[in-house]
Amino acid sequence: MDFLPRVKMADVAREAGVSVATVSKVVNGRYGVAQATVDRVQQVIDTLGYEASLGAQSLRSHRTNVLGILVAEFEPFSTELLKGASAAVASTGYELLAYSGGGRGADVGWERRNLSRLSGTLIDGAILVTPTVVETNHGVPVVAVDPHTGPTGMPTVDSDNLAGAVLATEYLLGLGHRSIAFLGGRADLESARLREEGFRRAMASAGVAVDEDLVRVGGYARDAARTPAHEILDRPDRPTAVFAANDLSALGVMDVARDLGLDVPGDVSVIGFDNVPESALASPPLTTVAQPLQEMGAAALRMLVQVIDGTLDEPHLRLPTTLVERATCRPL
Amino acid sequence: MDFLPRVKMADVAREAGVSVATVSKVVNGRYGVAQATVDRVQQVIDTLGYEASLGAQSLRSHRTNVLGILVAEFEPFSTELLKGASAAVASTGYELLAYSGGGRGADVGWERRNLSRLSGTLIDGAILVTPTVVETNHGVPVVAVDPHTGPTGMPTVDSDNLAGAVLATEYLLGLGHRSIAFLGGRADLESARLREEGFRRAMASAGVAVDEDLVRVGGYARDAARTPAHEILDRPDRPTAVFAANDLSALGVMDVARDLGLDVPGDVSVIGFDNVPESALASPPLTTVAQPLQEMGAAALRMLVQVIDGTLDEPHLRLPTTLVERATCRPL
DNA sequence: TTGAAAGCGCTAACAG
DNA sequence: CTGTTAGCGCTTTCAA
Numbered sequence: 001m002d003f004l005p006r007v008k009m010a011d012v013a014r015e016a017g018v019s020v021a022t023v024s025k026v027v028n029g030r031y032g033v034a035q036a037t038v039d040r041v042q043q044v045i046d047t048l049g050y051e052a053s054l055g056a057q058s059l060r061s062h063r064t065n066v067l068g069i070l071v072a073e074f075e076p077f078s079t080e081l082l083k084g085a086s087a088a089v090a091s092t093g094y095e096l097l098a099y100s101g102g103g104r105g106a107d108v109g110w111e112r113r114n115l116s117r118l119s120g121t122l123i124d125g126a127i128l129v130t131p132t133v134v135e136t137n138h139g140v141p142v143v144a145v146d147p148h149t150g151p152t153g154m155p156t157v158d159s160d161n162l163a164g165a166v167l168a169t170e171y172l173l174g175l176g177h178r179s180i181a182f183l184g185g186r187a188d189l190e191s192a193r194l195r196e197e198g199f200r201r202a203m204a205s206a207g208v209a210v211d212e213d214l215v216r217v218g219g220y221a222r223d224a225a226r227t228p229a230h231e232i233l234d235r236p237d238r239p240t241a242v243f244a245a246n247d248l249s250a251l252g253v254m255d256v257a258r259d260l261g262l263d264v265p266g267d268v269s270v271i272g273f274d275n276v277p278e279s280a281l282a283s284p285p286l287t288t289v290a291q292p293l294q295e296m297g298a299a300a301l302r303m304l305v306q307v308i309d310g311t312l313d314e315p316h317l318r319l320p321t322t323l324v325e326r327a328t329c330r331p332l
Numbered sequence: 333m334d335f336l337p338r339v340k341m342a343d344v345a346r347e348a349g350v351s352v353a354t355v356s357k358v359v360n361g362r363y364g365v366a367q368a369t370v371d372r373v374q375q376v377i378d379t380l381g382y383e384a385s386l387g388a389q390s391l392r393s394h395r396t397n398v399l400g401i402l403v404a405e406f407e408p409f410s411t412e413l414l415k416g417a418s419a420a421v422a423s424t425g426y427e428l429l430a431y432s433g434g435g436r437g438a439d440v441g442w443e444r445r446n447l448s449r450l451s452g453t454l455i456d457g458a459i460l461v462t463p464t465v466v467e468t469n470h471g472v473p474v475v476a477v478d479p480h481t482g483p484t485g486m487p488t489v490d491s492d493n494l495a496g497a498v499l500a501t502e503y504l505l506g507l508g509h510r511s512i513a514f515l516g517g518r519a520d521l522e523s524a525r526l527r528e529e530g531f532r533r534a535m536a537s538a539g540v541a542v543d544e545d546l547v548r549v550g551g552y553a554r555d556a557a558r559t560p561a562h563e564i565l566d567r568p569d570r571p572t573a574v575f576a577a578n579d580l581s582a583l584g585v586m587d588v589a590r591d592l593g594l595d596v597p598g599d600v601s602v603i604g605f606d607n608v609p610e611s612a613l614a615s616p617p618l619t620t621v622a623q624p625l626q627e628m629g630a631a632a633l634r635m636l637v638q639v640i641d642g643t644l645d646e647p648h649l650r651l652p653t654t655l656v657e658r659a660t661c662r663p664l
Numbered sequence: 665t666t667g668a669a670a671g672c673g674c675t676a677a678c679a680g
Numbered sequence: 681c682t683g684t685t686a687g688c689g690c691t692t693t694c695a696a
C-alpha cells in the first residue's frame with residue numbers, strides 16, 4: 001500500500017507557472033500580487049487541494065494560529081476541559097491541538113517535555129492541564145488548569161477545592177454521619193491538600209473528631225484507591241461514610257464495597273469530587289462535588305488568548321464548586 | 333511579558349562543545365559516538381532541558397512517532413473515542429495528537445484540509461472521526477471511524493447501526509407503543525440512513541405502519557432537533573414515543589417536551605442512540621442504544637498501527653450495539 | 665509585480 | 681568518532 005505524495009507549494013507554483021514565493025503570498029493574502037495571478041494561483045490551489053504544512057509553515061513564521069492543550073492523558077477530567085476549550089475556541093479564529101505524551105504522563109515534568117516539543121514552532125500558546133511542575137517562564141504563553149502545586153506566577157484557573165470539600169463534609173454530617181473516612185489524593189497535590197483541609201475544617205466546626213486511621217491516600221486513580229479502600233471498609237468499626245477526594249477514587253471505593261458484599265448507600269455512603277460524566281454512569285449514580293469543568297476549559301482558553309494579546313488583567317480565576325446529590329449517600 | 337527563547341539543538345551543541353550533528357546523533361541514539369561524548373552531551377541536554385522541536389524534526393525526518401486523531405470538534409462523541417484511543421496508544425510507543433479545525437468543522441471536507449496540514453510532516457498516520465468525504469488515498473495511513481458515507485476503500489470502524497435501530501424500535505414496540513416518531517440525522521449520513529432503515533424494518537416486522545408525518549430530520553444536533561421535535565410533539569395526535577437517531581437530538585426532544593409541559597416518560601417516551609455520557613446526566617436519564625465508543629477509538633488506533641506496519645488484515649470492523657435502559661421510556 | 669535566495673531547527677549522507 | 685554540507689516546505693527580505 002503506497003500513498004500519493006502530499007501536494008506541496010512547489011507543485012502549485014509549477015502548475016500555475018509562478019514561483020513559490022508568489023504562491024506563498026497568495027496563500028497568506030499578502031499585497032503586491034496582480035489580481036490575475038491571484039486568481040490563477042487560487043484556481044490551482046483549489047483543483048490540487050493544496051493545504052500548507054503546519055510543520056513547515058510554523059518553523060518559518062513562528063505564528064501558527066494554533067493553540068495547544070497539553071494533557072497527561074485523555075481521561076474524563078481532561079476531556080471535559082477539552083470540550084469547554086473547544087466550544088470557546090470557535091469564536092477566536094484559532095484552531096485547537098490537544099497533545100498527550102503517549103500515556104506516559106505519569107512522570108513528573110511531562111508538561112515541560114511536551115511543551116518544549118510543540119512551542120517555538122507549532123503552537124502560539126498552551127493550556128497545561130494539571131501540570132506537575134510550575135515554571136513561570138515556559139518560553140511561550142501558557143495558562144495552567146488545576147496545577148498540582150497551586151496558583152503561582154503563571155496564570156491559572158481552578159475551582160474552589162476548599163469550599164467544595166467543606167460542602168461535601170457538611171452534607172455527610174447533615175445526614176447524621178459521624179464516622180467519616182477521608183480518601184485523599186497525593187499529598188504533593190495542591191487540590192488534594194485543600195480537599196483534606198476542607199474536610200478537617202468542616203469536621204472541626206461540627207465538633208466531630210477525625211479518626212486519623214480513617215484518613216488514607218488514594219492517589220486519584222480508580223485502581224490505586226482499592227488498597228486504601230479495603231483498609232477502610234474491611235474492619236469491624238467500619239465508617240458509615242467515605243469522602244473520596246475525586247470521583248475516580250470514589251468509584252474505586254464502590255468497587256471494593258461491592259467486592260466486600262457491602263451495599264452503597266445501604267451499608268456505607270460514598271461521596272466523590274469532580275463530577276466527571278462517569279460519576280453519573282456509576283450504579284448507583286455517585287453523589288459528588290462538581291467542578292465546572294467545561295467552564296474551566298473555556299475560561300482557560302479565553303485567558304490564553306488574553307495572555308497572547310497582552311490583555312490579561314486577572315491572572316487567577318477560581319470557579320465555584322457545587323454539591324450534586326445523586327444516590328450514594330443516605331441519612332443515618 | 334516576554335519569554336525565554338526555546339533551547340535548541342545549537343545551544344546544546346555550543347554548550348557541549350560539539351557540532352549539532354553530534355547532538356542529533358545522541359538525541360536519536362545513533363551509533364558512532366564516543367561514550368564520553370554521549371555522556372557529556374546528555375548531561376548538557378538534561379541541565380538545559382532540551383527537547384527536540386516536533387515541527388523541525390518531522391519536517392526533516394518524515395517520521396515522528398505521533399499519531400493524529402482528527403475531529404470536527406471536541407464534543408461528547410469524539411471525546412469518548414479519544415479516551416479509547418488514548419488508552420490504546422499507551423502500549424504502542426506512539427504519542428497522540430488530537431486536532432480540531434477551530435470548530436469550523438461544519439464544512440464538508442474539513443478532514444482533508446486538516447489532514448493535509450498535518451500529514452507529510454507531524455504525524456505518521458491519522459484516525460478520521462466521522463469524515464464527510466471518503467477518499468481512499470490521503471497520502472498517509474488513515475483509518476476512519478463512523479464515516480458519513482459508510483465503509484469504502486479505506487479501513488473503517490463503526491458499530492452496527494442497523495441492528496441497534498431495530499433494537500430500539502422493538503423495545504418501544506414491546507412496551508406497547510404503536511405511534512412512534514422517528515427523528516433522523518442528515519440523509520447524506522450513512523449511519524442516519526441505517527438507523528432509519530432499522531426503524532422501518534422493525535416496524536414492518538411488527539406489522540405496524542410508519543406514519544410518514546412522524547418521520548423528520550433532526551440533524552444530530554441538540555438545537556437543530558428543536559424545530560422538528562416541535563412539529564412532532566405539538567399536535568393533537570401526538571405520538572406516544574420518539575426514537576431520536578442520536579442522543580443529542582433525543583436531548584433536544586426532551587428540551588422541547590419540557591417547554592411544551594409534557595412529561596417524559598409520562599406523556600411521551602424518548603429513546604436515543606450513541607450512549608454518550610451526557611445521556612446519563614439528563615433528567616430523567618436517557619434510555620438509549622449504546623455504541624461502544626471507547627472500544628471503537630481503541631480499535632481504530634490499533635488498526636492504524638497495523639496499517640502503518642502493513643499488517644492490517646481485516647479492513648472493516650463493526651462493533652455491536654446494545655440497549656441501555658434508563659428512565660425515558662415507559663410501557664403503555 | 666515577481667522571483668532568487670536565505671534560513672527556521674533539525675537529520676542524514678559523506679568526508680575527514 | 682566527529683564535523684561539514686545539503687536540504688525538508690515554507691516565509692520573507694530584497695533585487696530585478
